[in-house]
Amino acid sequence: MFVDAHIHLSDSQYGDRIDEIVAIAKQNEVVVMVANSMNLETSKLSLKLAEEHQGLVYAALGIHPWNVNQLASSELELTVDFISESVALKGKIIAIGEIGLDPQYAKRKEHKEQQGRVFNEMLQLAERLALPIIVHSRWSAQEILGILPSYGLEGVLWHWFSGPLDLLPRITERGDYVSEGPPVVFSDRIQEVVRHVPLERLLTETDGPVRYYGPFKDKPTTPAFIPEIVRAVSEVKKITESKVAEQILRNFADLFDVNKSLLS
Numbered sequence: 001m002f003v004d005a006h007i008h009l010s011d012s013q014y015g016d017r018i019d020e021i022v023a024i025a026k027q028n029e030v031v032v033m034v035a036n037s038m039n040l041e042t043s044k045l046s047l048k049l050a051e052e053h054q055g056l057v058y059a060a061l062g063i064h065p066w067n068v069n070q071l072a073s074s075e076l077e078l079t080v081d082f083i084s085e086s087v088a089l090k091g092k093i094i095a096i097g098e099i100g101l102d103p104q105y106a107k108r109k110e111h112k113e114q115q116g117r118v119f120n121e122m123l124q125l126a127e128r129l130a131l132p133i134i135v136h137s138r139w140s141a142q143e144i145l146g147i148l149p150s151y152g153l154e155g156v157l158w159h160w161f162s163g164p165l166d167l168l169p170r171i172t173e174r175g176d177y178v179s180e181g182p183p184v185v186f187s188d189r190i191q192e193v194v195r196h197v198p199l200e201r202l203l204t205e206t207d208g209p210v211r212y213y214g215p216f217k218d219k220p221t222t223p224a225f226i227p228e229i230v231r232a233v234s235e236v237k238k239i240t241e242s243k244v245a246e247q248i249l250r251n252f253a254d255l256f257d258v259n260k261s262l263l264s
């Protein structure tokens with residue numbers, strides 16, 4: 001049984017293919033997917049998908065750093081209100097995400113400030129609602145590590161963490177988790193990350209519909225990639241595939257506090 005802890009099911013590229021993606025997940029024994037969001041609109045869609053595919057799809061709602069510069073006026077406020085009101089739908093919203101910082105999308109000073117403001121607002125929301133966060137940390141892991149201790153968070157998932165490697169001990173000692181996707185099959189760097197993350201702190205993801213290279217070139221990204229990702233993790237860590245899959249499912253349940261029944 002496999003886990004896709006980070007996929008953008010609300011992306012327009014999946015659009016009317018959701019039933020097909022759900023069927024592919026089931027065929028490949030992916031028993032749980034976390035539908036991540038980018039803004040208010042995709043937060044609404046992620047939640048709708050979680051309602052429509054109960055037990056298989058869970059929602060992570062929030063504002064992605066790439067979207068901060070295009071936020072409509074009052075969108076931040078409306079998103080916070082929407083998430084706060086919807087959280088009563090117990091068990092469907094399992095995290096605030098995808099949130100974080102990305103300096104490539106904040107070259108101007110005012111953009112950087114705005115990104116920081118939105119991220120801090122999302123962290124406050126996660127603290128208030130007692131939800132874990134799913135964090136985007138490209139070129140910003142060090143800065144994010146400096147910010148997180150200001151908040152009492154239920155848990156942190158560092159999605160597609162790619163470095164610097166020397167931050168990994170600090171991340172795992174905090175009790176945070178790291179999720180890796182298709183690059184673990186073909187990227188030396190991501191294999192190095194996986195080597196340094198204890199299996200008890202690791203999750204798997206596709207980040208679909210993002211496209212990949214290597215054996216995934218020209219293939220649309222779906223949860224069908226997850227078994228190959230688990231196989232690659234198993235090779236890197238020299239632990240059997242079934243043990244890797246089992247531990248990842250347990251990690252999922254521990255971090256997001258759901259689906260404990262899957263483990264029995």
Ligand SMILES: [Zn+2]
Pocket residue numbers: 006008036098207
């Ligand atoms: Zn993502």
